[in-house]
Amino acid sequence: MxxxxxxxxxxxxxxxxxxxxxxxxxxxxxxxxxxxxxxxxxxxxxxxxxxxxxxxxxxxxxxxxxxxxxxxxxxxxxxxxxxxxxxxxxxxxxxxxxxxxxxxxxxxxxxxxxxxxxxxxxxxxxxxxxxxxxxxxxxxxxxxxxxxxxxxxxxxxxxxxxxxxxxxxxxxxxxxxxxxxxxxxxxxxxxxxxxxxxxxxxxxxxPSRVVSEISMPSQPVGRSLLQSVETGVKPPIMFNVSGSPCIMLWAQNISVKVSNTGQWINLATQTPSTTGSRCDNTNAVLVLNYNSQYTLSFMMSRRFYPVSARNWFTLDSVQLQYQGQSLSFIGSRFLTAPAEYSFHCQSVTSYQEPLLVPNSTNQVTSQWQLNLVDFQIQGFGLNNKTSFSYASDCSAFFTPGIWMGLVTTLVLLLILVYGIHMITQLTTMDRFDDPKGPTISVPQTE
Known part of the structure; x- marks a missing residue:
């Protein structure tokens, strides 16, 4: 080196x-x-x-x-x-x-x-x-x-x-x-x-140096911008092959609801096993087995697109299993990122502007719902790294707020240009009436 x-x-x-x-x-x-x-x-x-x-x-x-x-x-x-x-x-x-x-x-x-x-x-x-x-x-x-x-x-x-x-x-x-x-x-x-x-x-x-703890008053003093701060961040879920990371996933909240229970269950509070997961250069499957009889499987694939001249990976589907029943959610076209990047999205749901669409019209399974909050996943290009690569976010660059700001700025700019144009078009008279001198006579013609 x-x-x-x-x-x-x-x-x-x-x-x-x-x-x-x-x-x-x-x-x-x-x-x-x-x-x-x-x-x-x-x-x-x-x-x-x-x-x-x-x-x-x-x-x-x-x-x-x-x-x-x-x-x-x-x-x-x-x-x-x-x-x-x-x-x-x-x-x-x-x-x-x-x-x-x-x-x-x-x-x-x-x-x-x-x-x-x-x-x-x-x-x-x-x-x-x-x-x-x-x-x-x-x-x-x-x-x-x-x-x-x-x-x-x-x-x-x-x-x-x-x-x-x-x-x-x-x-x-x-x-x-x-x-x-x-x-x-x-x-x-x-x-x-x-x-x-x-x-x-x-x-x-x-320790050779111990910093004494500073006692804090029981009552808050002044304004506080952060009402609560988390002291630690849970590590991502990793599937390793030969001791090297192959797939990584992190989510603040993994909530599921099935028709049998009728209530939301947050699986992020449990530690799953990755038995059944696999990965190679073209396909990756992350299987999360929870003790509460829930199983989540994330299917990803990697393809080369000649138009962009690069490899992209997509989250093709997510399968939810519970007590012998299963439902597959198809990923939308927004669940994609360059192969060497990770994918991040603040909210990935199967309802309310869903990015995951149930692959079934069955009345029972259609009641199954999935919600991933602050979701990030990477199935390719880890190269022995223990942290995510640069994240490609699902949200578009031009959000509604940005569009509103651009339109408002454009309207104000047009008003300013129109005002400057009106000022530049002002003209003055060629002659002025002098009160101390002879008056200006304007001949009239009939």
Missing amino acids: AGPRRERLVAFIWGFFALFATGSSTAQVPLIIWSSDGLPPLASPAAGHIISNDQLTSYLTSAFSSGSRTVLLFLQDKLSKEDFTVFGGVFGNKQDSAFQNLEAALQSSYSSATLPALEWSGSSSILTLLQDKLGVSPLLVDADTLSHLSINTSVSNLLLINLPYCTGLHKSCKEVLHGNDEIIGEVLNFMKTKNVPYTAIYTGLQ
């Missing part, structure tokens, strides 16, 4: 930490995980969102679900986001960074994930969690015992590397962090020399 590109990547990593540095006020530690084999995708958390221990447990469960693993746990006495923003060479100056080996490892790893704000609940929580997931006890490793270490890759291994943090006895925190970074580089080079696949985690026993 070229030097300027590497510097931009490093600046982005530490800038990412800087973005979250002022976003929360509870005790938290950052966690960085990278692997030489591969990791499941992790959606980028919203600004200020703190990853809970349950979320970390769920992610590590999916990461260590199959096969034996060799895990390297670099556990520093103290660590906070501010350590990266202060000593990490935020402006891309790699000579000024105290984490050069860590940056190189993230850059050369097969996959990596960054948790800028992980909920801190105790000094041994991450170590205990890894022991439970791997089923092995940790082996303490240092620079002296590293060269004599023998690793059996047929079983899981948990190698613990303790790293110090700066105290009053040290010259500076930057020198201590730089020394820890050298230890990380030595361990990773040893694993590379022995050709041992590994998963590495770098975090802290406790």
Whole structure:
């Protein structure tokens, strides 16, 4: 990778930490995980969102679900986001960074994930969690015992590397962090020399900086533009093939109503399974199986259109199944986007200006309704990305409000032009009557 590109990547990593540095006020530690084999995708958390221990447990469960693993746990006495923003060479100056080996490892790893704000609940929580997931006890490793270490890759291994943090006895925190970074580089080079696949985690026993929470008055003071703010955003639903994202879907609300129940059910509050989903270069099917006996299937296809000289994907249909009955909704021509984009629409419904039309005239199934709020989907062109591509929105550019503004502006412009034209057509008399001089006589002819 070229030097300027590497510097931009490093600046982005530490800038990412800087973005979250002022976003929360509870005790938290950052966690960085990278692997030489591969990791499941992790959606980028919203600004200020703190990853809970349950979320970390769920992610590590999916990461260590199959096969034996060799895990390297670099556990520093103290660590906070501010350590990266202060000593990490935020402006891309790699000579000024105290984490050069860590940056190189993230850059050369097969996959990596960054948790800028992980909920801190105790000094041994991450170590205990890894022991439970791997089923092995940790082996303490240092620079002296590293060269004599023998690793059996047929079983899981948990190698613990303790790293110090700066105290009053040290010259500076930057020198201590730089020394820890050298230890990380030595361990990773040893694993590379022995050709041992590994998963590495770098975090802290406790935060090095804790910002005290500011107490807020119980009564609101002054005006408030936002009455309520959501502290977190749920991740999108992803279907992976060989560990890489293939289909992504997100919706604020997925409401269905069938004739059997006669009431709306919001499926977005449930976690579905994607069993039965499939995707390739031309067709993609996302199947969402819910515990409440509902199943939603999104059928998408990709085609090349010579007129536009590019590939487009369309949401051909959505199938709703409930207790052995099913109804297919045909997608309108507006449910389309370039193949490398995602599709977004604020409202996709089967009623009231429907974009989904029921493919049945049966009286019972015609009472089934589907409503998707703030809906976004992408079935092609993800290319191992864990976030949506640029969204093509279903709403037209010239909305009724824009048309009203254009027409009003045109009318005012015509009035202005007419007024200027009238002013330019005004003329004056050739001669004027002077009261001090002789009067002007106008001869009359009969």
